[in-house]
Structure formats: C-alpha cells, structure tokens
Amino acid sequence: MSPAEAFGLIATFFYALAALLVYRQFRSQTAPSRLLLLAPATVAVAAHAVSLYFLLVTDRGLMLGLLPVASCMAAAVTGLVVASSLYRPFQWIGALVFPFSALIVPASLWIHTGYVRPMEHGIGLHVLLSILAYSVLVISACQAILLLIQHRQLKDGHIRGVMRVFPPIQVMESMLFDTIWLGEALLTVAILFGFLYVDDLFAQHLVHKTVLTLVSWVIFAVLLAGRHLKGWRGRTAIRFTLSGFLVLLVAFFGSQLVLEVILHRP
The missing domain is CATH 1.20.120 (Four Helix Bundle (Hemerythrin (Met), subunit A))
Known part of the structure; x- marks a missing residue:
C-alpha cells in the first residue's frame, strides 16, 4: 500500500x-x-x-x-x-x-x-488561488442551503430538530456574506493570474471555463452590490448564491468531466 x-x-x-x-x-x-x-x-x-x-x-x-x-x-x-x-x-x-x-x-x-x-509561469499560484476561491464559495453554498432550510421551517411556523440550536437567521446571513466577500476576492485574484499566465485559452481548452467563471463572478458581484445598495437578504441572497455556485461548479467540474471522461483530453 x-x-x-x-x-x-x-x-x-x-x-x-x-x-x-x-x-x-x-x-x-x-x-x-x-x-x-x-x-x-x-x-x-x-x-x-x-x-x-x-x-x-x-x-x-x-x-x-x-x-x-x-x-x-x-x-x-x-x-x-x-x-x-x-x-x-x-x-x-x-x-x-x-x-x-x-x-x-x-x-x-x-x-x-x-x-x-x-508548474511554471505562475500557473501553480493560479491553481492554488482557484482552489481556495472555489473552497470558500463551497462554504457559501452550504451556508445558503442551511439558510434555505431555516427559512422554510420558519415559514411553516415550526422549527424542528437541530435547527432549534442554530444561530438566528441574521447571524447566518452575516456569515454567508462574509464567506461570499472572501470567495469573490480570491476568485478575482485567481482570474487575474489566469489571464496573466495562461498562454492560449483555445489550445488549452479553457475558453468555456473562463467564460463560465466570469459569469459566476458577475453573479456574486451583483449579489454583493445588491446587499450593499439595497440590503438584499433572505431568499434573494440564497438564490443568487446557489446560482453563482452552480455556474462555478459547471465551469470546472462540468467542463473537466467532458474533457477527461468523454473527450479524453487534459
């Protein structure tokens, strides 16, 4: 072994x-x-x-x-x-x-x-930043799912099980936006390093990943702007968070699945 x-x-x-x-x-x-x-x-x-x-x-x-x-x-x-x-x-x-x-x-x-x-020309740092950004936004998505469960139980008028010991919704939302801010900052730096050090997007099959990642970045940016300017919260924040995360998920894992498993390309 x-x-x-x-x-x-x-x-x-x-x-x-x-x-x-x-x-x-x-x-x-x-x-x-x-x-x-x-x-x-x-x-x-x-x-x-x-x-x-x-x-x-x-x-x-x-x-x-x-x-x-x-x-x-x-x-x-x-x-x-x-x-x-x-x-x-x-x-x-x-x-x-x-x-x-x-x-x-x-x-x-x-x-x-x-x-x-x-690992040359800064690609290693780009990969590390990308993994960190994805990881923080995974936590945001998980937090959004727990918030969604809280909202549904409150709507039903009955808080059940472990949700009784969860922090208040205001605290959960504050934690959600803290992780989104951090994830968006890391994603921004990762994208910048990608543009600096990736030589040929077409030759390296990165166009679809780049476009979808930028779409995800825009979704999170709109959410953060809406939070700052209009006080977005609740289900609006949950929908934007999960939408941005799903696009980011497809950006890497969906495209990588097609490349590696179906097309047999790196």
Whole structure:
C-alpha cells in the first residue's frame, strides 16, 4: 500500500466518523459539543493533506484533473470549516462537507483520472488561488442551503430538530456574506493570474471555463452590490448564491468531466 493510500484510508475513516457525529447531533435537541465534532475532522484533514502530497506532487509536475482537484477542494473546504468553527458556528456545514470528503478521497486514489502539468509561469499560484476561491464559495453554498432550510421551517411556523440550536437567521446571513466577500476576492485574484499566465485559452481548452467563471463572478458581484445598495437578504441572497455556485461548479467540474471522461483530453 502506498503512502497516499494509507493516509487516504485514515482520512476516509475520520471523515466518516465526523459525518456520523454531525448527523447524530441533528437528532439531538441540545447544542452539540464543538470539540466532539471537530476533533475527528481535524485528524481527517491532516491525513488528507499528507495523502494529497504523495498523490499530487510528482517529478514531472503537479497532478491535476477532475478527481485530484476535487480532493484538494474537499481538504481545503474541511480545513476552512474546522478553522472557522473555532470562532463562529460553521461546524454544521460539516453535515454536507464531511460525507463528500469521505467519498472523494478513495475515489481520487483508486479512480485514475487527471494529468500532470509542470508548474511554471505562475500557473501553480493560479491553481492554488482557484482552489481556495472555489473552497470558500463551497462554504457559501452550504451556508445558503442551511439558510434555505431555516427559512422554510420558519415559514411553516415550526422549527424542528437541530435547527432549534442554530444561530438566528441574521447571524447566518452575516456569515454567508462574509464567506461570499472572501470567495469573490480570491476568485478575482485567481482570474487575474489566469489571464496573466495562461498562454492560449483555445489550445488549452479553457475558453468555456473562463467564460463560465466570469459569469459566476458577475453573479456574486451583483449579489454583493445588491446587499450593499439595497440590503438584499433572505431568499434573494440564497438564490443568487446557489446560482453563482452552480455556474462555478459547471465551469470546472462540468467542463473537466467532458474533457477527461468523454473527450479524453487534459
């Protein structure tokens, strides 16, 4: 068994354990132990990071592609959730993040997709910024989904289960816009680095990714402007957040799926 596989199995186990603990708390009527939820997730992220190092770093460059980048994003998102939960109640996002991470780690190890790309001319920094931007906006999307559940339960006039211990909607919305601001800033810098260091969009099959990423950037920019100028919140904020995230999701994962799986191109 390779080091990547060994540490990947450890990460998968602790991600699954963290997911189980979160879902058990969903059935509870009391506030959860933050340490109980975050301790296994922290171990999982650490093991995942080591596994990714052995998986991605090669003599010829960095392994990129659909599953390797998805695994990087899963590690980044979980790490951000764990770190953010130390001072704000982001731990509930683990209900969506931990199960995904538990699935994507073994998939990236044993389903061989992707391609090796030399990290030159600032491409490495562009990739890192893109992964960070995507990861922060994943957290925004998860936050929007939880907000949507809160709004629906309030509309029904009955707050059920774990939603009783959630922060008030105003706090949840404040957390949502904090992550959107950060994600939009990172996405802006990533786009700028992409334009600076990508030589030929057509030759590298990047036109569709670039256009969709710019569309997503505009959606989030409109939402932030609407929040600042007109006080947008509630369902409007949720719709814009999920729309922008879905476009961004298609920008990379949809196009990469077509290129790697259907067209067999890097």
